[in-house]
Amino acid sequence: VKALTFRDGLKLVRDAPDPRREGEALVQVICAGICNTDLEIVKGYAGFRGTLGHEFVGRVLESPDTSLIGRRVVGEINAGCGFCEWCAQGDSRHCPDRTVLGIKGRDGAFAEFLSLPNSNLIVLPDSVADDSAVFIEPLAAALNILEQISVKNSDSVAVVGDGKLAQLVVLVMAQTGCSLTLIGRHGDKLELAKEFGATRVLRAQPGVDREWASRFDVVVEASGAPSGLATALALVKPRGTVVMKSTHEGSTPLEMSQVVVNELTIVGSRCGRFRPALDLLAGARFDLSRLISGQFPLEDGVRAFEEASAPHNLKIIVQIG
Amino acid sequence: VKALTFRDGLKLVRDAPDPRREGEALVQVICAGICNTDLEIVKGYAGFRGTLGHEFVGRVLESPDTSLIGRRVVGEINAGCGFCEWCAQGDSRHCPDRTVLGIKGRDGAFAEFLSLPNSNLIVLPDSVADDSAVFIEPLAAALNILEQISVKNSDSVAVVGDGKLAQLVVLVMAQTGCSLTLIGRHGDKLELAKEFGATRVLRAQPGVDREWASRFDVVVEASGAPSGLATALALVKPRGTVVMKSTHEGSTPLEMSQVVVNELTIVGSRCGRFRPALDLLAGARFDLSRLISGQFPLEDGVRAFEEASAPHNLKIIVQIG
Numbered sequence: 321v322k323a324l325t326f327r328d329g330l331k332l333v334r335d336a337p338d339p340r341r342e343g344e345a346l347v348q349v350i351c352a353g354i355c356n357t358d359l360e361i362v363k364g365y366a367g368f369r370g371t372l373g374h375e376f377v378g379r380v381l382e383s384p385d386t387s388l389i390g391r392r393v394v395g396e397i398n399a400g401c402g403f404c405e406w407c408a409q410g411d412s413r414h415c416p417d418r419t420v421l422g423i424k425g426r427d428g429a430f431a432e433f434l435s436l437p438n439s440n441l442i443v444l445p446d447s448v449a450d451d452s453a454v455f456i457e458p459l460a461a462a463l464n465i466l467e468q469i470s471v472k473n474s475d476s477v478a479v480v481g482d483g484k485l486a487q488l489v490v491l492v493m494a495q496t497g498c499s500l501t502l503i504g505r506h507g508d509k510l511e512l513a514k515e516f517g518a519t520r521v522l523r524a525q526p527g528v529d530r531e532w533a534s535r536f537d538v539v540v541e542a543s544g545a546p547s548g549l550a551t552a553l554a555l556v557k558p559r560g561t562v563v564m565k566s567t568h569e570g571s572t573p574l575e576m577s578q579v580v581v582n583e584l585t586i587v588g589s590r591c592g593r594f595r596p597a598l599d600l601l602a603g604a605r606f607d608l609s610r611l612i613s614g615q616f617p618l619e620d621g622v623r624a625f626e627e628a629s630a631p632h633n634l635k636i637i638v639q640i641g
Numbered sequence: 642v643k644a645l646t647f648r649d650g651l652k653l654v655r656d657a658p659d660p661r662r663e664g665e666a667l668v669q670v671i672c673a674g675i676c677n678t679d680l681e682i683v684k685g686y687a688g689f690r691g692t693l694g695h696e697f698v699g700r701v702l703e704s705p706d707t708s709l710i711g712r713r714v715v716g717e718i719n720a721g722c723g724f725c726e727w728c729a730q731g732d733s734r735h736c737p738d739r740t741v742l743g744i745k746g747r748d749g750a751f752a753e754f755l756s757l758p759n760s761n762l763i764v765l766p767d768s769v770a771d772d773s774a775v776f777i778e779p780l781a782a783a784l785n786i787l788e789q790i791s792v793k794n795s796d797s798v799a800v801v802g803d804g805k806l807a808q809l810v811v812l813v814m815a816q817t818g819c820s821l822t823l824i825g826r827h828g829d830k831l832e833l834a835k836e837f838g839a840t841r842v843l844r845a846q847p848g849v850d851r852e853w854a855s856r857f858d859v860v861v862e863a864s865g866a867p868s869g870l871a872t873a874l875a876l877v878k879p880r881g882t883v884v885m886k887s888t889h890e891g892s893t894p895l896e897m898s899q900v901v902v903n904e905l906t907i908v909g910s911r912c913g914r915f916r917p918a919l920d921l922l923a924g925a926r927f928d929l930s931r932l933i934s935g936q937f938p939l940e941d942g943v944r945a946f947e948e949a950s951a952p953h954n955l956k957i958i959v960q961i962g
Binding site (some may be wrong): 365406413414416468534549558559564565566567568569570571572573574575576577578579580581582583584585586587588589590 | 686727734735737789855870879880885886887888889890891892893894895896897898899900901902903904905906907908909910911
């Protein structure tokens with residue numbers, strides 16, 4: 321099996337292990353997106369070794385559930401043990417023994433084939449193209465914010481970062497009708513955020529966090545940079561909420577006393593449910609393919625990762641099947 | 642005015658400025674407690690210079706509100722501008738222009754006299770002795786947790802720390818009927834926590850955070866140590882809540898990715914309302930004076946601070962009037 325695998329470094333291998341798992345579906349990968357988490361894993365985050373990739377569209381080749389065979393699918397990335405209190409509630413996202421596609425204990429989507437439990441798969445309607453469907457995982461992650469906190473249309477919300485995840489957060493937050501400010505570094509990405517629903521965009525210049533200090537009810541940190549959290553903590557009002565979406569390798573020095581003094585709430589936010597994300601996409605008036613900065617065949621996967629690391633780029637897609 | 646004042650260092654001065662402020666009440670201080678925040682200010686936290694102390698019992702000497710004169714009082718420590726959106730809601734705790742007794746822009750309670758707005762003062766019933774009333778400020782701070790988060794009696798709650806604030810948190814949390822575990826370093830303090838309502842006490846030995854990892858719905862960090870937050874983050878279940886009560890000088894390196902991956906909520910918690918704290922004290926079946934490890938006259942204030950820093954001690958009271 322051909323796959324983009326991380327061990328000592330990131331490498332295209334031609335002899336990756338057969339991903340087939342007993343009782344699961346075997347999926348032929350059509351395309352897969354590179355996420356900031358993938359870039360962090362390559363820097364050492366999460367200690368994962370194996371085939372990367374967790375944002376994909378594919379076609380089911382084999383499954384004990386014959387109704388799935390031949391169908392075009394996306395797949396939720398957490399596979400639970402099936403027995404713990406989390407799995408009993410039908411939510412494997414926090415199962416302590418979970419595997420996570422391309423992140424933890426399970427080879428991922430930058431490969432010809434992958435395996436996932438049948439119940440993780442969602443069949444795509446024909447109306448949703450591959451170029452849009454490949455964003456379902458990060459879109460679900462953005463939607464998850466609204467499952468965790470309530471945002472009123474009278475709220476003032478800021479998004480720190482202008483990358484691919486930040487743009488999806490803007491799309492989702494704009495639905496609430498809130499006043500929505502995005503703070504980013506790149507002119508073209510600031511423009512895109514306006515089209516996606518930001519009511520104001522600010523350049524992330526030195527001093528912007530002082531100028532706009534204590535102005536927002538909710539701040540979503542989606543910059544992918546370790547410094548993003550300090551900015552978010554500066555921007556939020558007393559008793560306001562900071563949502564953290566980015567994960568990083570290593571530790572960040574933080575002045576946590578401001579969290580106590582200003583009685584801030586920090587909410588960590590990770591994976592979301594795919595069904596509402598698919599509903600949003602299927603009824604979409606927005607074109608997610610505008611987030612795609614480049615497409616590369618699996619053979620050029622290492623170069624695709626280099627492009628994904630370039631600050632001016634948004635989503636890089638690896639075309640596989 | 643005789644006062645315990647922090648400038649280059651902590652010193653007893655005999656010529657502190659007259660604390661009288663136009664329109665406010667002048668209070669003769671009877672006694673005042675030393676808080677961990679006072680110890681942190683002496684280390685440089687909050688950049689405060691002036692007379693320390695914010696936990697006090699006193700008697701009103703002068704006031705435009707003549708009904709207050711001669712009454713024994715406690716006082717809320719935040720004095721707002723009276724005009725901002727916070728003050729308009731009757732809550733000066735987050736007024737951006739607030740002064741805070743002995744912490745920010747206002748001389749504090751380790752002095753013969755202090756000044757506070759009349760509306761900050763609460764008259765004490767005779768049934769509440771000075772030895773109990775002096776705990777109203779930190780007891781209100783502990784009660785504030787239950788204004789911020791809801792704790793069910795089916796919840797498993799841990800308190801990190803066994804100091805004076807941690808003990809008050811135990812008292813407050815025990816009222817919810819939750820399963821309540823305190824983690825601390827000192828045998829006698831662990832015993833006291835049991836009497837105050839802890840259902841389980843654990844020694845803060847190396848490895849205790851691994852042994853009890855991901856076991857608690859709510860963890861309250863009240864250790865006063867910068868390392869307490871990392872312990873709290875380890876102990877809390879996925880999607881659980883960590884309440885931060887301690888403030889420190891400086892920044893703390895934290896692996897914030899676990900907050901994202903486990904979707905934790907961190908809630909900063911500072912000052913509480915005095916009225917519910919007084920109600921709790923007035924109907925109390927517990928003896929707060931058991932938290933007092935020593936009492937010193939104002940003349941020995943510097944020594945009182947040394948004693949308050951000693952790890953085996955709980956509350957040190959400065960007797961003034």
